[in-house]
Amino acid sequence: MNRPPLYVTQPALPDLADFEPMLREIWASRRLTNGGPYHDQLEAALAGYLAVPQVSLLGNGTLALMLALKALDVEGEVITTPYSFVATTHALLWSGCTPVFADIDPASLNLDPAAVEAAITPRTRAILAVHVYGRPCDTAGLQAVADRHGLRLIYDAAHAFGVQLDTGSLLAAGDAAILSFHATKVFHTFEGGAIACRDEALKARIDLLRNFGFKGETRVLAAGINAKMNELQAAFGCLSLGGxxxxxxxxxxxxxxxxxxxxxxxxxxxxxxxxxxxxxxxxxxxxxxxxxxxxxxxxxxxxxxxxxxxxxxxxxxxxxxxxxxxxxxxxxxxxxxxxxxxxxxxxxxxxxxxxxxxxxxxxxxxxxxxx
Missing domain, CATH: 3.90.1150.10 (Aspartate Aminotransferase, domain 1)
Structure with missing residues (x-):
């Protein structure tokens, strides 16, 4: 008997009948992008669910990585893990940074703080760590290294949606944490991503950069990019979050x-x-x-x-x-x-x-x- 293949993952989909009224509402409003009501609703809902102060929605997780690096003014060498999906390191190259690899801890499979510290040079400006398989990095150890050397600490939390520590949300660690909402992830919006952070000023900077750097209709304050999430993806995310x-x-x-x-x-x-x-x-x-x-x-x-x-x-x-x-x-x-x-x-x-x-x-x- 031929049986269907079993893939490593399969996207969770809500009932189509529950999505159809949302689509009709979008069709009626003709508000498809640029921060519509579903976009704003999903940002607020995710901040609450993930227990983080600030969330900025983006078009995908790779854009989220790039905007986090840009918003935090990261240049030069960035220490990162070799044990991840290649988008982690590609984002560094696209941002003009030099990736420096450090080894991982055999228990967590994440960056080993001691290996990170040994890799620091006068050109090091940041650490880009990954919560592989949603397993938390040694956030205290990495933060201590970052603090000793005056480095930015960014987490690629693409695998870590909803992970909670005894002390609170894993996404609250570091200067910023990025999420992927690709269809292969636990929570998805077909394609999509987000940056979680604690700082209102950093969120404002990210929100500026994701829309070409526009402030109002006639002022451009920074060299931004089009990294916004559209209303269809956001509406789907609002529905999916309930399940x-x-x-x-x-x-x-x-x-x-x-x-x-x-x-x-x-x-x-x-x-x-x-x-x-x-x-x-x-x-x-x-x-x-x-x-x-x-x-x-x-x-x-x-x-x-x-x-x-x-x-x-x-x-x-x-x-x-x-x-x-x-x-x-x-x-x-x-x-x-x-x-x-x-x-x-x-x-x-x-x-x-x-x-x-x-x-x-x-x-x-x-x-x-x-x-």
Whole structure:
């Protein structure tokens, strides 16, 4: 029997009938962009849900990274992680910055503050860290490094929507945190992104830059760009936000089944929960294939694909292994990041994954574990 493929993620979609009245309202108003009512409603709703003082909506997460760097006047060298999606580092190049790679912590898979400090030079101006898989960076450690050296600290929180620490929102850390609302994310607006920050003046600067630098109709105060989110995306986001808790809870149930099934398989490493996390969003389910497993990582990857289980090697290769970044500072010595990249495999995880489909993934992985 041919079964449909299971992808590593699937976008959550509300009932189309609930979206149609919103579309009719937009059609009637003809207000499609430039800060319409749904745009403003979503900004306020996200600030409340995410427990951050300021949110600025943007066209996508890459634009959010670029505008955060621009709004904070970041130039020169920026220390970042090789273990992420390439947009993190591309944003630095587009902003005229020089990426400098530092190694990651083996438990969190995020930038190691000690490695960051060792990479600082007189040209360093900022740290761009990533909350990989929504797992929090060592925010206290990175902030201490930034404070000692007078550096800006920006978080790529594309994976971290809704993650809460015991002390409050993860998105409140650093000078700014960027979000991606791409269709592959836990919360999405088809395409989209945002910047969260604590400073009203910084939000005002971001809002200026996202609309070409216009202040009113006749004044341009900065070299901005068109980075706005439109009304259709914002309306969809307003609707989707109402179902986000159910989506995260459904993902948590899938992750719990995987934990129970894979926790004792020889040669398979699962990520342990990090201390101080009050709420995870279960955006990804990575496993790490060690020599004790019956198959190598790539052989398991191919075997699962042959069965219609489209796992992904997030994040392999390292960003520092792409041709354009191989000569970047720090790219030649990243032993922990390389070990993780060479062993990682992300399994299907999304709220609509049925019990039978979860069982199908579990059966395939456990069968592969038998010599």
């Amino acid at each position: 986000i808790n159910a989506e995260i809870e459904a993902r948590a149930r899938v992750a719990a089944r995987y934990d129970a099934a894979f926790g004792n398989l020889p040669g398979l490493r699962l990520l342990a929960p990090l201390p101080g996390v009050a709420r995870h969003n279960h955006g990804y389910y990575p496993i790490f294939v060690a020599p004790g497993f019956a198959l190598g990582r790539d052989a398991l990857y191919e075997q699962l694909r042959a069965q219609g289980i489209i796992a992904r090697r997030y994040f392999y290769p390292l960003i520092s292994d792409f041709d354009m970044y191989r000569s970047a500072p720090g790219a030649d010595h990243l032993p922990i990041a390389r070990r993780m990249a060479d062993s990682v495999l992300c399994l299907p995880l999304y709220g609509a994954l049925s019990d039978d489909e979860v069982s199908r993934v579990i059966a395939a992985v456990t069968a592969a574990a038998r010599p």
